[in-house]
Amino acid sequence: LEIDIHDAIHYLHPVHFIWQQGYNMDLGANLVEINYCYQCKDGRHVWIQAGPPYPKLQNRYLNFFDCGNNRKAIQGVIGQWNALELEEKLAELGLPCCMVRDQGEWREHPQGKQLLQTPVIDIEKVADGEPRGLEPGDSAPLAGINVLDLTHVLAGPRSTMSLAEFGANVLHIAPPHHLDPKTINLGVNRGKKSAFLDLGDPNDEQKMRSLLPQADVFAFSYRPKVADRFGLTVEDILALNKKGIVCLSINAFGHDGVWKNRPGFDQNAQMVSGFSVTEGSREQPATSPVYYLNDLLTAYFAAAGMMVALLRRATEGGSYHVKVSLVRSCMWAQDLGLVSAEQYRSCPAADIFPRRLTDDPSAFTFPPKLVNEASPFGTITRLAPAIRYSDMPTIDLLPVVPYGSYPAVF
Structure with missing residues (x-):
């Protein structure tokens, strides 16, 4: 396994590195x-x-x-x-x-204390069952795995895209009237089928429930009250899926404690945890140099957690609940420690990218490895894979498609 550190930095904000027909689609x-x-x-x-x-x-x-x-x-x-x-x-x-808040203040807060006691990737066995192995042989590692993807923004969709990159069959469900921006779709939904379901419609709610028994993974990144409203809690899912399923829950502030139901984005996590005071100061808090941090960290933690849970299902049997959160990911990053002041001063202030695609390397802070892909949106230029494996079957991913391009079936 090989990874370039500059590639990894780009993958903390991949939505900045999306060009459609040569024009940058920065989320903004x-x-x-x-x-x-x-x-x-x-x-x-x-x-x-x-x-x-x-x-x-x-x-x-x-x-x-x-x-x-x-x-x-x-x-x-x-x-x-x-x-x-x-x-x-x-x-x-x-x-x-x-x-x-600064780091010490947050870690004395009741929610900060709660998260200090919580693993970065929290995997809980929630039901017993017979082992259900992965497909053997030379196929992709997650071949035959059905992923029902009810996620939005960046962390959730990128986590399930990682499963698609390992061969899973991912069906992304989008709400027809409250869509994420196109740039998010282009950046984190490659390799998936996309279908519309309006969970406020009883017929569509029933379609969702009919998909759950077929799913090996159910990924969810809305707030808990949404799961309660539509009967999509872990308990609800276990009642429908008896074969063993991995449930993923992503939120901002953790899944236990006084703030578990609060909404939040990547930058909220940076600010509340003390990251931004360290990056800037109490008088002038600053986001990470690339604006993002926790969305993509959390996505990769979530993907790793889901794959570990699938392996446990294959060897031990049962169903599993994987829980990650934006703030816990940020606290993990803080615990890595700081570079020296000299190193910090030598680093670029931002990871820049051009509005129009160019071969001029000076248009980038660190010229990224890019690939072109034909899609229903025309030619999409995006980051090449950051991780290179010595022995991995070639996986032909579906190109990114407009929301709702497929029926809601596996």
Whole structure:
């Protein structure tokens, strides 16, 4: 197994390295006006995040602030609040806001203490059953594995894309009226079939339930209340799938503790955990140099956890629940330690990429290895695989397709 460190850095933000017909499809979440670190009247900061953006979240924030969609206007309102009070108020409304903390402060917080006791990849056996082996021979490692993928944003979809890269049959379910941006689809849904299901429709809800007995893996990255609402809790799934299944749950702040139901994005995790104070300062918190960190770390942890659970199902039998979270991943990164000040000063400030595809290596911080792929979207240029194996069957992945291109069947 071989990996280049620069390739690995690019894979912390692969959605920046997507070109469609030569034009960069940058997600642009860092350019969204509302996504920012704002100072409160007590001098503390809060991070507000409306996603890539998601219009529903953005509108709910702006309705609460009752101001224009620009940072100056939003700062004017936030500056009238104490940070902790605003964090709690927006949490009550289901909006992903967090007060910026340093590492020590977070690890003394009840949720931080909870996560310190939680494995980065938490794998729990939730039911007994007979062993169900993987396909033998020279086939791909996950050949014959059906993955029902009910995930969104980056961490969940990238985790199941990793399973597709090992040969799994992945069916991604998208809500027809609340789609992720196209760049997310291009970046983290390659190798999958994509189908629409509206779980608010009883017929579509029944279709989802009919797929679960056929699934070897069920991946879920919405908040727990969504699972409760649509009967997709681990207990519900075990009642439908008796052959043994691996369930994946991804969230922001962990699956136990006082914050388990709070929403949050990658940057919320950086800010609340103390990562951003270390990266910048208490007065000027900073995201990672590539803006992202935890989405993709969590995706790779999730993929590893699902594969370990599938191996346990093959050898021990039973069903398993794999749990990962954005903040726990960030705490893992913090525990790796810091480079020296000299090393830090010698590093580039960002991992840049051009808007138009070019052969000029100076357009990149570190020129990436890229590949072209024909797709229904035209020619897509993306990162080449970061990991090279000495002995791995060739796996011909499906090209990325528009959301809803397939029927909801395995």
